[in-house]
Structure formats: structure tokens, C-alpha cells
Amino acid sequence: MKKKIRQERELEIIEGFYQLAKEIGLENASIAKIGKHLDIPPSLIMHYFPNKDLLIKGLIGYILEHYQLIYEPIIKHLNVSHKLDVHVLVERLFSREWNLLFDDGVFYSCYAMIFREPSIRAAYKDLHLTLRKTLEDILNQDTTFAQQDTRQLAEQIYVVVEGAYYYLAMIDDENEYGEKLQYFKKQVLGLLQEAFNA
Amino acid sequence: MKKKIRQERELEIIEGFYQLAKEIGLENASIAKIGKHLDIPPSLIMHYFPNKDLLIKGLIGYILEHYQLIYEPIIKHLNVSHKLDVHVLVERLFSREWNLLFDDGVFYSCYAMIFREPSIRAAYKDLHLTLRKTLEDILNQDTTFAQQDTRQLAEQIYVVVEGAYYYLAMIDDENEYGEKLQYFKKQVLGLLQEAFNA
DNA sequence: ATATTTATTGAATGTTCATTCAATATTAAG
DNA sequence: CTTAATATTGAATGAACATTCAATAAATAT
Numbered sequence: 001m002k003k004k005i006r007q008e009r010e011l012e013i014i015e016g017f018y019q020l021a022k023e024i025g026l027e028n029a030s031i032a033k034i035g036k037h038l039d040i041p042p043s044l045i046m047h048y049f050p051n052k053d054l055l056i057k058g059l060i061g062y063i064l065e066h067y068q069l070i071y072e073p074i075i076k077h078l079n080v081s082h083k084l085d086v087h088v089l090v091e092r093l094f095s096r097e098w099n100l101l102f103d104d105g106v107f108y109s110c111y112a113m114i115f116r117e118p119s120i121r122a123a124y125k126d127l128h129l130t131l132r133k134t135l136e137d138i139l140n141q142d143t144t145f146a147q148q149d150t151r152q153l154a155e156q157i158y159v160v161v162e163g164a165y166y167y168l169a170m171i172d173d174e175n176e177y178g179e180k181l182q183y184f185k186k187q188v189l190g191l192l193q194e195a196f197n198a
Numbered sequence: 199m200k201k202k203i204r205q206e207r208e209l210e211i212i213e214g215f216y217q218l219a220k221e222i223g224l225e226n227a228s229i230a231k232i233g234k235h236l237d238i239p240p241s242l243i244m245h246y247f248p249n250k251d252l253l254i255k256g257l258i259g260y261i262l263e264h265y266q267l268i269y270e271p272i273i274k275h276l277n278v279s280h281k282l283d284v285h286v287l288v289e290r291l292f293s294r295e296w297n298l299l300f301d302d303g304v305f306y307s308c309y310a311m312i313f314r315e316p317s318i319r320a321a322y323k324d325l326h327l328t329l330r331k332t333l334e335d336i337l338n339q340d341t342t343f344a345q346q347d348t349r350q351l352a353e354q355i356y357v358v359v360e361g362a363y364y365y366l367a368m369i370d371d372e373n374e375y376g377e378k379l380q381y382f383k384k385q386v387l388g389l390l391q392e393a394f395n396a
Numbered sequence: 397a398t399a400t401t402t403a404t405t406g407a408a409t410g411t412t413c414a415t416t417c418a419a420t421a422t423t424a425a426g
Numbered sequence: 427c428t429t430a431a432t433a434t435t436g437a438a439t440g441a442a443c444a445t446t447c448a449a450t451a452a453a454t455a456t
Contacts, residue, residue, distance in 0.1 A: 030443065043404080043405070044405075116223055128368060159358055160357055161361070162364055164357050167360060170322050170323035187389075204433090230414085231412095241435070
């Protein structure tokens with residue numbers, strides 16, 4: 001049971017790091033500030049994460065895990081039985097409820113690191129492949145879709161979802177936001193119906 | 199003609215900043231390092247950009263301007279005359295030639311700032327609106343497309359293009375990259391043909 | 397109960413950071 | 427040619443940075 005304290009402290013530190021990065025930006029979240037935020041000395045952080053790179057890797061692991069944890073079940077629990085309700089699927093893909101639990105700023109700050117850190121790139125890719133695979137499995141449960149190239153379909157759906165989130169993040173106005181969202185939902189619906197009628 | 203020196207120096211500094219950020223990452227490109235890279239004292243940088251925020255704003259302006267400068271003409275010079283060659287359009291939207299001139303790492307690092315800087319968010323939005331508008335204008339030149347909702351179509355096309363670039367950045371393997379690219383081209387082609395036959 | 401390992405503390409390290417300042421060189425204006 | 431404005435330099439600032447270390451406290455193993 002020696003691992004317990006270590007495990008808890010590591011998680012506490014990473015969560016504090018994430019929370020602080022959310023507030024002041026990843027680039028401003030120094031070890032000293034994380035320490036102050038958690039009311040522990042910086043040296044204790046370095047005890048568990050011997051250098052900052054490891055701490056950042058830890059944060060990214062945490063973020064990707066949580067991204068998957070809140071995103072996957074939303075589309076996983078569709079209760080498919082031969083026939084899939086495509087409208088429900090689309091609604092869930094674009095449901096923003098989980099966005100309240102997840103900070104896009106930290107996510108994209110970390111994403112920007114994929115360009116100079118192969119291990120981070122691999123971790124991000126892994127997440128995105130998993131999400132696609134989940135959707136593919138769901139489509140395959142419907143007898144009609146199962147006859148199609150569901151892997152390609154899942155890919156095409158997600159590229160719209162991800163492009164949409166990327167773009168929607170720039171929009172402040174609520175009405176405009178809603179309008180664009182409608183566009184993108186219709187677009188995904190189009191992909192699904194096209195495959196359905198093929 | 200006193201403005202000349204100032205103009206040139208400011209541009210030189212921002213270009214040096216961009217170049218260095220490309221090499222070592224935006225978060226590591228300090229004023230001292232930019233100075234060393236350009237062989238000028240840090241104080242000269244501060245003479246033209248009184249604080250680092252202004253320097254970053256300058257960099258973002260530079261990036262967005264160049265993004266537009268290399269992206270826009272690629273689709274603008276389609277030579278539309280009533281009939282638009284959709285295949286050429288798709289090829290150009292996904293042509294990676296300009297990507298050699300443009301660093302995605304710096305672009306996304308700056309993008310991540312939209313979440314905590316309204317002025318940066320506005321600048322990014324402005325760029326994306328302009329690109330969409332250009333495409334819309336091109337579609338409108340074709341008599342068939344002009345009867346459709348070209349604004350929505352342009353939006354839907356770009357959301358795929360942007361989602362595709364976001365996703366493709368994670369892929370190292372050349373073959374896999376090419377395969378996915380095919381998917382996304384087909385997807386945009388689908389949108390165009392669907393509108394064409396409506 | 398003692399020994400050993402791990403957790404935690406707080407002070408100190410040298411380095412790098414953005415920024416300031418006064419001094420000098422260059423340029424443009426009168 | 428003189429003056430005023432701008433450009434450039436180099437040295438100096440204190441604050442913040444990641445990291446180290448020795449000392450103490452707590453937990454676990456023998």
C-alpha cells in the first residue's frame with residue numbers, strides 16, 4: 001500500500017495544474033504557482049515529477065483520458081438495436097454539456113505541442129483513433145450501416161465535428177453560434193443519410 | 199521618411215520572432231533569444247514593442263495576414279466562367295504546397311490564445327470569415343451554384359478542410375496520410391455535387 | 397521497537413525572464 | 427551647421443523560473 005500516497009498526490013498535482021492552466025493559461029502555470037495553488041512547496045511537486053516535461057506529459061495524459069471519458073459514453077449509450085436513430089446520434093455528437101466539464105483552451109494548448117513532440121502527437125492520435133473506433137462500432141450495430149464502409153463514414157463524421165468545434169470556438173454571439181451549429185448538424189446528418197441510402 | 203526605419207525594424211523583429219518560434223516553440227522564444235537570433239540587443243526590441251503582449255499581437259497579425267496571403271490566391275485564381283471545375287477546386291483546397299511556407303505549430307499555438315484573449319479571437323475569426331467569403335464568391339460565379347445557398351456551402355466545405363488539417367497533423371505515416379486525404383477530398387466533392395444536383 | 401524507506405518541508409541555487417535606463421550614434425528638420 | 431527627434435547600444439534591475447539539497451516527519455517493513 002505504499003503506492004497509494006504517491007498515486008493520490010500525483011493526481012492532486014496534475015489536477016491542480018490543469019485547474020490553474022484553465023485560469024491563467026498553460027504557459028503561465030509555473031511550478032511555484034501550482035505549489036501556491038495547492039498550498040504545497042514546489043519541491044514536493046518536483047519530488048513526484050522530477051522535471052517539468054514529465055509534469056506536462058502527466059497533464060496531457062490526464063486531459064486525453066478525461067476527454068475520452070466524457071465524450072465516449074455520450075455516443076456509446078445509444079442503445080442501438082439493428083436500427084440507429086441518426087438524429088439522436090447527431091445531437092449527442094454536438095451536445096455541449098460535456099464542454100462545461102472540459103476546457104478547450106488547455107486542450108488546444110497541448111494540441112499545439114504535437115508539432116514538436118512525437119510522443120504527444122502519438123498520444124493525441126491514439127485518442128482520436130479510439131473515438132473514431134467507438135463510432136464505427138456503433139454504426140456497425142445497425143444492419144443497414146453495417147453493409148457500408150463504416151470506418152470511412154466515422155472518419156468523415158468526426159472531421160466535421162472537429163472542424164466545427166475548432167471554428168465555433170471563435171464565435172461569441174449566441175445566435176450566430178446556434179445558426180452555425182445547425183449547419184454542421186445538417187451536414188453530419190447528410191453524411192449519415194447518404195450512407196443509409198447507398 | 200522617418201517611418202521607414204521603424205517599419206522595417208518592426209517587420210524584421212516579427213519575422214525573427216516567427217522564425218525562432220518555428221524552431222524552438224512559441225513559449226520558448228524569449229525576447230533575449232529573439233535578440234540573439236537577430237543580433238540586436240533586447241532593448242531595441244522593447245523600443246519597438248514596449249511589452250511582450252504587443253510583440254505577440256504583432257506576430258499574430260503577421261501570421262494571419264500571411265495565412266490569408268498564401269491561401270486565398272490558391273482558390274481565387276480558379277478562372278471561373280459560369281462553370282466551375284469542382285475537382286480543381288478540391289485539389290486546391292487541399293494542396294499542401296503552401297504548407298511548406300507556413301508553420302502549423304506556431305499557428306495552433308496562437309490559436310490556443312483565442313480562449314483567453316478576445317482580441318486574438320476576433321482576429322482569428324476575421325481571417326476565417328474572409329476565407330469563407332472568398333470561396334462563396336467563387337461559387338457564386340458559377341450559374342448553377344449561384345442558385346444555391348453558397349454561404350452555407352462554403353461554410354460546410356471549410357469545416358471539413360479545417361477538421362482535416364487538424365486531424366492530419368497527427369499522422370506521421372505517408373501512406374496513411376494520403377489515404378485519409380482521399381477520404382476528405384471525396385467528402386468535399388460530395389458536398390459540391392450534392393449542391394450541384396439540388 | 398528499530399531500521400528503512402518514503403513524504404514533506406523550507407531555504408538556497410544559478411539562470412533566464414521582461415523590462416528600465418542612461419549614454420551614444422544616426423538621421424531628419426530648420 | 428545646429429537642433430531636435432529617433433535609433434541603437436550595453437549595462438543593470440528585480441522578479442520569476444526550474445531545480446537542488448539537506449533536514450525533518452511520517453509511514454512501512456523487519
